[in-house]
Amino acid sequence: MGAQRVAVDVGGTFTDVFVVDEDTKDFFVSKVPSTPDDPMRAVMAGVDRAGIDLSSVSLFSHGTTVATNALITRRFPPAAMVTTTGFRDVLEIRDGTRDDLWDAYEDVTPPYIRRRDRFEVPERIGYDGQVVTPLDEDEARRVARLLRRRGATTVAVCFLNSYANPAHEERMREILLEEMPEASVSTSASILPEIFEFERFNTTVANAVLAPLVSGYVDRLADELADGGYEGDLLLLHSGGGSMTPRMVSQYPVRLAASGIAAGAIACRAIATQCGFENAIGLDMGGTSTDICVVHGGELRVTKEWQVEYGHPITFPSIEVLTIGAGGGSLAWIDPAGSLRNGPQSAGADPGPACYATGGTEATNTDANLALGRLGTTLAGGAKALEPERAERALTEHVAEPLDMSLEEAAGAVLKVANANMSDAVRLVSIRRGLDPRDFALVAFGGAGALHGAEVAKELSIPTVIVPPNPGVTSALGCLLVDIRHDLSTMFSHHADEIDHDELEEAFTALEAEATERLLHEGVTAENAVLQRSINMRYAGQWRSLAVEVGSGAEALEEAVARFHEQHEREFVFRRDDAPVELYQIGLSAVGRTPKPAFPPHERTGTADPEPASRRRAWFEETGWVEVPVHDRDALPVGTTFAGPAIVDQFDSTTVVPPGTRAEIDEWLNIRIHLDASSAPGHDSKEA
Structure with a gap:
């Protein structure tokens, strides 16, 4: 192969690799299990499995969950905050809002830096930038020495009205570095020079606690790639839909929070636009969660304020994505009132769904899909073997018997609740904003998105579902489409x-x-x-x-x-x-601007209703158990059409084409599922 462009996206369950040959425009993908304890191991394992020669790579782009996971798990290095006298508690006073307006007893999670690690220094800048109270340098130096003795490795400096005049923050930073030369110092005037002290303080604190973790990870990965022969800059996707080099990441690590989520949204827009849809809804369903984005008029919606946890805003522009706890590993459970629920709890990568035989015993969406024949007995090209007996046992024990259902009814109910949760989330980002889902196409991707996409579209009366050529690694593709x-x-x-x-x-x-x-x-x-x-x-x-x-x-x-x-x-x-x-x-x-891959359209050589690679029994609510054709996606040329029910297997995902729909392979190798089968290409009125 010639020069290559490589993108790696780290997810909660799998790490995905997307490789494009610059000369031939051909691409191939790889997928390996994620390593939450050290994501870099999975990145390099994916590179090795894909057989990539790093010396021939012209661009290496990376979407990472390191920053997001650190904010969720709160495994921070020793951190401190220095602020204006009287403003130590801004982070806890917040803005007075609640996630649930009617729950007066629910507490917001604590600030990222504890109160005992927040220190005050006499100083005051007025709203107009004039000095009201000069910085007390003796007290500032005393605080710096105290932080050194306490072992702080990163400090957030957040003074009132510093956006109007950063002089005091800059001097405080100088004093801290004189006393703590190895420390990382983030000042609010350089991170976010804006009014509203709570949002500015919290964004700066998030940046500070992430700085040593993210910079350390990025530097180690860049060194590892360089040792392997890569000579370019490592590009890291940030939440705003662009990328940064390691040199800028060291200053603004908080921008990497929600990195991989943005990649999926960017890929969704590119795929929908290529297919001629200005309006599209992205359904990125992975192993742990589902990310939903909206493309309206060819543009992604951008928000200025978002958060990984409620009550801790990060005020940087970010592609707006709604994330819910609905993934392949989401657990089915019964609440105290006897109702079936799905997620947000997840089996994740460890111990995983029951069918993984790696310690999980509770029923998940993956177990339900396997028990109903929609999934085969292996994932990721045979890298992960699935055991149907364990899936059936988990469903029987945790759902069917408690609710007095058959196995099929229980598994179907699990999927129905998961689909309802995703449909409700789509309504939040569309109907709630005056957008009619019927005017949109649904782009279904992620490892599990193609399994559920058509059913979610049915729930919302969306007429067309687009499944990309490699749905399981579509977010990785998004990393190659950004500047x-x-x-x-x-x-x-x-x-x-x-x-x-x-x-x-x-x-x-x-x-x-x-x-x-x-x-x-x-x-x-x-x-x-x-x-x-x-x-x-x-x-x-x-x-x-x-x-x-x-x-x-x-x-x-x-x-x-x-x-x-x-x-x-x-x-x-x-x-x-x-x-x-x-x-x-x-x-x-x-x-x-950075170079981006271009994928030329393919000629139509396919036929209607081709002979499937195999057949297997699958269960659908409309038909019960029925023998369905199972197509090998690599063997479906452009122009192929076939009716549901059908299943399409491939390395990184499985696509379910339910009864009453019809699918076609378009010139970009996407599967388009038309929910109104009577108007779909290749329709035979006698079949209807």
């Missing part, structure tokens, strides 16, 4: 009709200078750099704001204000053209 990207912002509070355009231009120019420096630092040439300005606007007196893209000059601002009114009406169903508009914040997206 280097940085998002910068600064406060700029003025009424739109009172703007000093020279002042606005000066503020944007300062952001552009910093962005250009970052891109140059990452080896991006000027011709590959793209800078896009935006302004966060709101009606005067409002709290929430909307980001609107803007050019340069007075006319550009007027056009942006007009777009703000339109966007506000679309988002909140009303507009006030006569109300004064306030500029709240300016932002800049700095993109460094």
Whole structure:
């Protein structure tokens, strides 16, 4: 093979590898079990299993769960926070909201840094950037020495109003590094120079606790790749849908939280667009969870505030993805009222579903699919053997007998509850926002997405399901479709009709200078750099704001204000053209374009209803037990059509085509499942 582009995505159960040959445009995939104790072992095992010669790799992109898992498990290095006197408890006071408005007894999980590790220093910057109380350097040095004695390895410096004047934070950082040269120090003015101290403080604290963990992992992996012959930069996908090099990751590790989730959303948009759909819903179902994203008008929705755990916001732009506890390993259980539930608890990779025979004894979605014949007896090309007897035993013991059901009814009920949970989640991101799922295609991927996609689409009346060529490694593909990207912002509070355009231009120019420096630092040439300005606007007196893209000059601002009114009406169903508009914040997206793989369409050579590779008995609610054709996906050329019920097996996933639907292989090698079989290609009216 010629030069290769490689992407590796680490999931909760499997680590996926996607390799593209730059010359032939051919691609192949590999899949190995994840190693939660040290994800790098699975990354290198995937590289080895795929037979990759790292010296021939031109680009290596990586989506990682290291940051997300660290925030979930809270296995942090010794960390501390230094803040303005009187603001030690901002992290616990929070913003007064609750995840469940009606549960007064539910406590939010504690801050990432305990109260006893948060220290105060006398200083005060006013809202306008003027020094109200000078920094007490003697007290600052005393705190720094105390932290050194306590063994802190990473520190978050969060002073009030530092976004308006970072001088005190910068001096505090200098003092800390003088006393603790090996420590990692994150200042809120450099991480997130924005108003609202809780969001700024929490984002900085998250960055601080992740810095040693993420930097250590990234540096070790980069060294390992270099030892194997890779000469380029390791690119790491971040939550905003771009990538970063290790040099920038060391400064902004918090951006890697939700890294792999963003990759799946990016791949979903690319696949849907290629198939001619501007509106698509992504259903990425893995071993532990399901990630749902929405592509509307060809664009992914981006949110400015998100969280791994409720009550701990991370205020960086992130692709909006809804994650629920519904995966292949999600446990079926019966609540105290006798109702069947599914997830969010999961068997995960260890001990895994009962059918894995690795210690799990409770029934999971994977066990239900196996018991109903929808899954074969091996996964990942034979790397994982499944034992149907163990699956049936778990379902009988934990579901069928307690609910007085047959085995088939119990397994069907488990899948039905899982599908209902996913359908409800899709409704949250579509119908709740005024979007009709019937106007969308469903892109089903992940190791288990193709097993459930058609049933979820039926529940929502979505007419078309798209299953990518390698659904189990689609998120890894997404890692190859992103550019280097940085998002910068600064406060700029003025009424739109009172703007000093020279002042606005000066503020944007300062952001552009910093962005250009970052891109140059990452080896991006000027011709590959793209800078896009935006302004966060709101009606005067409002709290929430909307980001609107803007050019340069007075006319550009007027056009942006007009777009703000339109966007506000679309988002909140009303507009006030006569109300004064306030500029709240300016932002800049700095993109460094990277080469991306291109996949040419294939010629149509397939036929209708080809002879299957094999047949096996499978159970569906509409038909009961029935013998269904099992197709080998690699043997299905473009243009092939066949009716459900049918099953398509492949290395990284299994696709279920249920009764009453019809499937086709399109020119991009996707399986398109049409739920209205009478209008699908290759339909024979006599069959209907």
